[in-house]
Amino acid sequence: MTQSTTTPAGTYRLVTVNTAPDRAKRLIGRVVEDVKDTYTIIHAGNSATIEDVQKTVEDAQPDVLFTASMWTPEESQKIIAIAKGIVPNLRTFSLPQGLQVDKGPDAVVEYIKEHLPSLLA
16 A cells, blocks of 8 residues: 555635534644544634524634534524525534533544544545
8 A cells, every 4th residue: 555645635614613612622623633634624613602603604604514512403403504594505513412421522523533524525
């Protein structure tokens, strides 16, 4: 097998929707570092409330939006609907409710990394 010196596939602007912005930045920072050889991901913003999603998405114009595990599936659907109303072809990803509380930050990072290839394909 030959060693590849390919550049990362595209640059993706990511917005997170997380009531703990510092934690979101920390966890996404870990993901970005771990996948930097494959993807260039820029954490373009965080919305701490559902009410702020519209402004955050309008300002950041992201390619990808993640909803954190503190949101219920219904809240995540509402967030995604708001965001896609602004950026129709937005790629979205919702962490399972309770993942951070039940399994901790390492599980969140691994879950995102596991699902990132299919999300960005």
